Amino acid sequence: MPEGHSVHRITRQFQRNFLGHPVRFSSPQGRFVEGAAVLDGRTMTDARAVGKQMFLEFDHELWLRIHLGLYGAWDFSGDLLLDATIASANGRMGQTNQRGTDLNAVPDASILDTAGENSLHSIGAPRRTRVRMSEQEKELNQLEVFPPEPIGQVRVRLLTETVCADLRGPTACEVLDPAQVMVSMARLGPDPELDNSPEAEERFTSVIRRKPTSIGKLLMDQSVVSGIGNVYRAELLFRAGINPHAPGKSLSDETVRALWQDWAHLLHIGVETGQMMTMDDLDRADFHLAMRNRADRHWVYKREGLPCRVCGTHIVIEEMAARKLYWCPRCQA
Incomplete structure (x- = not known):
């Protein structure tokens, strides 16, 4: 989806x-x-x-x-x-998270990945x-x-x-x-690409912090927050070090606000580049590799059974909210 x-x-x-x-x-x-x-x-x-x-x-x-x-x-x-917007039509293509990276100074705009996709610059x-x-x-x-x-x-x-x-x-x-x-x-939750105001952040935060539902389910609920799917859910929770089973109301105000801000960050870069690469601080060679191969773009998504990139613990997979959930039981304990 x-x-x-x-x-x-x-x-x-x-x-x-x-x-x-x-x-x-x-x-x-x-x-x-x-x-x-x-x-x-x-x-x-x-x-x-x-x-x-x-x-x-x-x-x-x-x-x-x-x-x-x-x-x-x-x-x-x-x-x-x-322009770059044409390259991703239905979510199969990826996302990019290059924190601190100038989007106008991408190392190589001509890179095609193994699926033949190139969405960084105008075609x-x-x-x-x-x-x-x-x-x-x-x-x-x-x-x-x-x-x-x-x-x-x-x-x-x-x-x-x-x-x-x-x-x-x-x-x-x-x-x-x-x-x-x-x-x-009105039935849809806030979308930070449409509205990243303090009011939108507050709406997201207040809903999450009063819900006993697990955060892994809440992030997939489009009435809570708009736009997050299976890839972004797994990657956001890993980046925040949050156990996907944690009840929303158990999370601190600071944690939930940081989650919203990271979602706004990832979403904006995804919109601008069309790539859902959620890895940070990649050097030129690793960036090129990741742009060619989706397996090198994510922390946990579709990496079940493989060692965590941070701690080495095997990434686990389970079903949550009728979708596959990927997470690290140590980094997200």
């Missing part, structure tokens, strides 16, 4: 290519015909992400809410204005391309015909004179009015 940085990056792509333009809607799959008819011809006026959900606003106070879920993906094609704009953003396939190729034929079960197609966006396999895709949008957003 995509984590928060991916959805923010997709939203940026809509901001660059669709805002201010009338949009033609269709549903090649046939499952969004009525919604497409309502939105067809409307001009996009806003695009925003809240955690793992995206909200596209159109004139006449109409909104499109999308939740990609486990299988959702976008295909963009046409004369795209592309060119404008360019008539097709960029497929899905869990198993990533493509960037020249188009001979625009708009291209839909690939797979396209729930909804958004089309301007120069750019096309196809949505496949979302968990949610629905037209809302402003009141319904407010209700949907």
Whole structure:
């Protein structure tokens, strides 16, 4: 499932290519015909992400809410204005945490990882391309015909004179009015990329500190905090030295606030670079290695049975909140 940085990056792509333009809607799959008819011809006026959900606003106070879920993906094609945001569409790609690193001075912007992904810098704009953003396939190729034929079960197609966006396999895709949008957003916890104010931090802290639920479950609860998924949960808790089974109310005010601040830090870098590499203070050689291989980007995620990078204890795996949890029983005792 995509984590928060991916959805923010997709939203940026809509901001660059669709805002201010009338949009033609269709549903090649046939499952969004009525919604497409309502939105067809409307001009996009806003695009925003809240955690793992995206909200596209159109004139006449109409909104499109999308939740990609486990299988959702976008295909963009046409004369795209592309930057780093285009490279991560649904959370399969990583994240970067280079504390103290100047994002404008990345050692090598041309690095491709073993999955062929490169999202540090622009991949060119404008360019008539097709960029497929899905869990198993990533493509960037020249188009001979625009708009291209839909690939797979396209729930909804958004089309301007120069750019096309196809949505496949979302968990949610629905037209809302402003009141319904407010209700949907109100159900979501704070998102530091959208609002990193003291009030947002206080909201997160106060909820965590009054809950008897384990912190490992709370971080995955989108009504508590928006955008954190399985990777960020494991890495945040390890970085903080927090036992994932600790009740939220057992944590100190200082600990919870530091957790929020680290989440804001990781999320912002993930949005800017598209890579969820949560390792710190890497030298040039290790940075290059990590950018090529996801196994070298994380402290504990997907490292079950391997020695902890800090203490040597074997990383354990268990199920929590219906997802796999990775942690070090010594560093996070």
